[in-house]
Amino acid sequence: MASAPQKANLPLFYNNLIPLNSSAHANWRARSTDKAPWLAGNHAIPLTVEEFPQAQRHFPIVFTAGNNPVPIALMGLNEGVNTYFDDEGTMIDTVYVPAYVRRYPFLLAKLDAQSDQLSLCVDPDSGLVGEFDEGEALFTDGQPSTATQNILKFNEQFEQAGMKTQNFMDELKKHDLLMDGEVSIRRDDSEQPFVYRGFQMVDQAKLRELRGDVLRGWNQNGLIALIFAHLFSLDLTRDIFARQIGQGKGPVKVQANV
Template structure:
């Protein structure tokens, strides 16, 4: 199952007749994860608030780091709201909707029925009185389609990074409130020296695809590690 999802089911007029999306559900569903996928199209906005790294698996995926511990999202507050005035990754905003693959490879819109977001009645119905999809469902369909396109473009970018051998293993060290030391490993970053040695023709091709901007945004995002440590220290002080 994709991160956060437990029971995704196709959005269906018969199955979801009289069903609604829960009003103001918040982001509590993401409180126990320290990273979420981000697409290259999001890098420019995400790099201002989160370190952007690549998962250390063979099929590397760019992720925004949300916490310094495995089960910690520092950006979701106790009331389930996200820290104000910060960019919220599209992967988080997409929930509880998602595309699932049907027979023949067709992608269809689904909703997670296991997260408590689908309720009887309510102010945000999935289908109207004529059993037609509401604007909520149509908007979710458009959002998921855009997300899927960005995902494909990002996968092409990551494949190019791997093919040119510029991704290297990395780790982050942080000291919280001057006493607690944390280490976060198991991820990759672009090695700036290797990146700068790429052939001019490769860099020109990447510029035309927008990949140079994505790479620079990734490198600039490293400045957010200190902000993460400061936020962790604030949380620790508040808990004490």
């Protein structure tokens, strides 16, 4: 899930990306924040499979459309609507925060397309790193500080979780278990239901038809538990819909792509 530091193809949230080094950033610090304005206008956040058990309690977990789907947590059902963070990025209700959000503004990325080596990079435009008076130093005596070492470790763990997630998705595709999803929700004051499409979900009919040896293997390696976490989480779609209504944030379309 690492992305090359190229401005034309930056991952979600990132406006810029540069490699972190002790020469150029000797006096840089990273400061903490209780606001995430970069998250406020985003309704779908990438997830790793290791997060499914926690995330399923808070969000519907679905998969993006297309040939290379990835798991996402839905914090809202309409584009630009986040029901858990206000417009300034302050958390409205206590909720699980995906690792993808927590790693920002750092990221492991390839500096050389010919090499598989990953380097710790940062978004310098995030407002969270720079030559500040406050915050934790990123380098001490020309060496990565304890804070930077912890940041690197977290990002390495995220990359490992990303590989596990890719293996999970490969298994779903191998057995043709993904189908186009559709959710229809009717408001009490509306005759016409609001229909949400543009995502994928596990086809339960095909899941029931899988060979016994495949299901046994998935039960042993934990993959079946991940599938059920996804399926159980879909019930929360109506909760997110209700949150949007309660917050006056929609729905805004009769038919919408999640």
